[in-house]
Amino acid sequence: MKSHHIIRTRVKICGLTRESDIAAAVTSGADAVGFVFHPASPRAVTPEQAAELCRALPPFVTAVGLFVDAAAETIEATLDQVPLDLLQFHGDESPEFCARFGRRWIKALRMRPGVDLAAERERFAGADGLLLDAYEPGRAGGTGQCFDWDRIPPEMAPEILLAGGLTPANVAEAIERVRPYGVDVSGGVEAAKGVKSPELIFAFMQGVRHGDQRRHTPG
Numbered sequence: 001m002k003s004h005h006i007i008r009t010r011v012k013i014c015g016l017t018r019e020s021d022i023a024a025a026v027t028s029g030a031d032a033v034g035f036v037f038h039p040a041s042p043r044a045v046t047p048e049q050a051a052e053l054c055r056a057l058p059p060f061v062t063a064v065g066l067f068v069d070a071a072a073e074t075i076e077a078t079l080d081q082v083p084l085d086l087l088q089f090h091g092d093e094s095p096e097f098c099a100r101f102g103r104r105w106i107k108a109l110r111m112r113p114g115v116d117l118a119a120e121r122e123r124f125a126g127a128d129g130l131l132l133d134a135y136e137p138g139r140a141g142g143t144g145q146c147f148d149w150d151r152i153p154p155e156m157a158p159e160i161l162l163a164g165g166l167t168p169a170n171v172a173e174a175i176e177r178v179r180p181y182g183v184d185v186s187g188g189v190e191a192a193k194g195v196k197s198p199e200l201i202f203a204f205m206q207g208v209r210h211g212d213q214r215r216h217t218p219g
């Protein structure tokens with residue numbers, strides 16, 4: 001992914017399951033919505049459900065499909081049914097696997113101890129973006145946990161999507177400190193697992209706007 005001089009942090013709301021979630025994300029100004037095609041997740045949707053939810057999406061809002069070490073046939077069958085703009089690979093997929101679907105794709109990297117971000121960035125140079133998420137042993141993602149943002153090399157920040165434990169209360173600080181290309185949230189805007197809260201989505205988007213003001217206010 002190319003580095004950009006960012007004046008507005010992009011936002012993806014992940015794990016939407018209902019049409020009212022889409023309405024809240026869209027009306028609050030989210031750039032992207034994520035559908036989790038990982039059966040073990042409490043936010044999982046079927047291709048049929050996701051196709052229906054995509055019908056509620058207006059132009060200029062990106063539909064992202066999230067997979068965790070899914071079989072190629074499963075992903076292809078999903079793509080046959082759902083008009084996804086972008087694939088998000090959240091498991092141990094290789095760069096070659098991620099690229100084989102002829103779609104734009106991003107790779108999630110879990111911030112396990114000792115992860116070599118420079119090496120991962122080189123390995124996934126063909127990705128359209130890298131999403132950094134918290135590491136919790138035995139869980140693939142959506143942990144609701146933050147990782148230490150100081151582990152992100154500043155020169156990488158304009159290319160990354162920051163995820164993991166973001167909430168309306170901490171997103172402004174995250175943006176000011178990390179200065180990422182975008183932020184990604186799931187649990188922080190939920191009333192219960194898999195049930196998004198319109199109020200929390202609006203509050204999160206307000207937090208992003210505050211963060212954007214702070215990232216451009218000289219120290």
Ligand SMILES: O=C(O)c1ccccc1NCC(=O)[C@H](O)[C@H](O)COP(=O)(O)O
Nearest residue numbers: 014041140141142144163164165186187
């Ligand atoms: O949401 C899940 O349940 C999930 C399960 C397995 C892999 C990834 C999953 N979600 C990924 C995301 O929703 C986000 O990319 C990110 O992890 C943010 O989650 P959160 O910490 O809850 O904000």
